[in-house]
Amino acid sequence: MRELGGAIRKLATWPLVGFLLVCLTLTYWQVLAAEQLNNAAENNRLERMQRRIQPGRLITRDGVVILDSHSGPRGWERIYDDTRAFSHLTGYNSRTGLQKTLADALYAQGLYSNPWEELMHGGVVGNNVHLTIDARLQQIAHRAMRRKRGAVIAMDPRDGALLVLYSAPAYDASAITRSQEAFDLFVYDPEKPEINRALQGMYPPGSVFKIFTAAAAIDAGISTPETVFQCTGVERVAGTQIRCRRSGGHGKLSLKKALTDSCNIAFAKLGDELGPERFRDYVKRFHLLDSTNLPLATSTGRMADFSAFKGQMQLAEASFGQGATLITPLAIARLTATIANGGEVIQPCMVDYVETVGNRRTTSGRGEQLGRA
Template sequence: MWYKDRGWDYFVKYIRAIQVAFIALFLLLFLRLFQVQILKGFTFSERSRDNYLKRFIVPPNRGRIISSDGRTVAATYISYDLVSQGSLSAKIKNDVRAITGVSLKSMEDSLTRSLKKGEILKTLIRDLKGRPLIAMASVINEYPGLRIIKSPKRFYPHEHIFSHVTGYLSETLPDRARAMSYSYPGSLHGKSGLEKTFDSYLFGSPGGEIVEVTAAGDIIEVKGRVLPSTGDELSITVDSRLQKKAYEAFQGRPGAAVAMNPKTGAVLLFVSSPGFDPGAFGDDAAKVSFMMASPEMPLVNRIIQMKYPPGSVFKIITAASALNESAIDIDKKIDCQGIFKYGRMDFSCWKEKGHGEMDFMNGFAQSCNVYFYNTALETGVKNLSKYASMMGLDLNVLKDIQGELPTVIPTPAWKKKAHKRAWLPGDTINMGIGQGFLWLTPLQMALAVAGVANEGLIYRPYLVERIVAPDGRIEYEARPEQVKQYNLREGVFKLLKEAMRKVVTDGTGRVINIEGEEIYGKTGTAQNPSGDDHAWFVSFGGGELDDFTLTVVLEHGGKGAAVAGPVSRAIWEEYIKIKNEKI
């Protein structure tokens, strides 16, 4: 035999090698068994438990947002989804298609989204309603693997009108969602507007069910249940009647309007046009894509996210600076022939034939550029910049809605740093009429106007009046907060107001001269280097109307009085009507 040929020693070595191999294999198996049973036993035990006990999230109802006149501007309604508790056969899918009329492709798409989100209950049909809902509900007991569940949906009754107030909801990135203690996978959170800033108040507390499932994912039994809690309710300062009137007055044209109570900072209307449909997010991807690609930029909040040259409304600042620094004699007349010559440069007045001789009151009321070119040079860039900042044009103080753009007040030092060029007299001339390097948001202009109306006192603008918990507890209540106070020499505010009143009674702003009412204003037509002029109109009330200031701008609108004026008048008339109804 072969071992006789190779010798006995070779045979013994062969047997011993086999023994060693078996021993090594046994040791490996023992070590692996020790690892699984002892070292990782707890981990596998917990994983085993997870395999048959699952938590199913029950979404909460998001809190309402209510206007100052009691109208609902954002609410939650209950829709119904058809969900699967386990695997679905082709027969069941075909039965559902026949009962509801929903296509198989739509159901497959919905199931795919559910699988991607890792949902325990796979959604077959979302927002089932009407006859299909009734038909499915009548036979649901014949399909033990199917359930009809309640699913909260956000609803915006006024759609575009309040879109930049409410904002919209969307799914949050997983990393950010994990940082929110109240969030859960797939939940919707505020992405803009009040929905974003006050998300933690509005969201509520999710409920849930602990369910026992098979390895295939089929639900066997509900082991426990926790009911969800509704979110808090936001009462806001915006009046729905004013908001609607202002939005309609824009007729779809791009622009912004913001009204405030200068005594408190309460925002009474907050319109950015065009608006958008906040309910489209989450359900209508095609509509969202269209809005995002639209050249009209409906998703941009023009009140705080667009900056414009202020044009002639800046003459309020130029006038205040000149008067307070005694840089001009208000009775001195300047002859306007339609052109102001400075060196080799010509600067035009908006009235080509000129205004003739203008003193301060008439120069302001008629918005004479030539008068203010002279005033700007007499006052100087140092004072123009100083008063622009002092009177609030660089304030960045809105908290209730995020995304406000900052404004830089131009100075010679700023120009040297930003443009590597020295400040020229022509820059001062342009700045005096609100042109050149100064660009600001409508809200910043509104704050400056509120400061003039309130004689140097500016309050933080706010939109949320109070937050109320479902049990009636007041979680938050707004209090007026002063953000700036400045003083002008005695009589300067009086002169400014007289000039702004003359704009309305005898000047460029006669369009808002409403009989029996005390309204002050200033028109503005801002030249735009990339298109048509922007139209401005700022105003505030006196007497019984001293709790209302209004700023209107129409993007590429043209002349301030001709275009922004009618919008302003429509809003003033609505406000006066509302105020009279309260008496």
């Protein structure tokens, strides 16, 4: 009997091992690898599901529907109001732009699902997402940036609402997916229209960064708007040669005049006096290199740490927006909004609220305070 019992136990072990292997395999594919599978290019399950759901709309603060839908032979399909002015906001399919990042809200999934409303309306109906973007201002930016490369951002310093978020060159959101040829022309365009320069472009800030250096120096108590500097046109500051935009120099000038007439030498001296530690501290307090909570991919800036043997030289260059400093247009917008807001740093936002089928507002993203710079 003992031998028979041992044989039965051995026989029972194999189904148990097999069951455990199945559990581990399912756990891996459904939990650990779920995101990778969902984002795989060959996985169109999500798109098939979305075509069966009437999606919500993207609506600007002034009531313009920039992303709508209609029922076609293949299910619900997207319609773009202005195919270029809002292209970097809407994206060109369900895997790009706000169509991707706000998919749960637009298709009433996840936290935005409501079984009761599904029952009342005979199926899932998506939610409308209301943006802080002003369509009229966005279209003005679009016209102003025609045949140019760059970005336009307008931000309300009181609550962080983004009124304009425009990147140039734009693209025709409705044309890209019409054919493989159109898609290839878009992807390999040397102008790289797919990049949202407002959020992802990394540029030396240049003289606009002098606003930051002046604010930090005044707040630290080492300067006032009337503090006098000497500018001879070319000077060595912290071991590096600094040139002013005026070859003959400004002579004696106040900080106020140095800011309005963009004197590099005055600001290099100001940064040198601030020193690396205080300069880095103000960079953190202004959240200059931080990411945002926006529902679109955003780059974070970078700057020299000023700790190497060339640290003071790097600091002198950074003080007037040059050297190793690279930041996004959005970071500059947040910097200027902080100054306009009396030193209070506000988190930028672009989603005002989500409106359900029953006209219930579910979220509002304005006015998150990040502290005083």
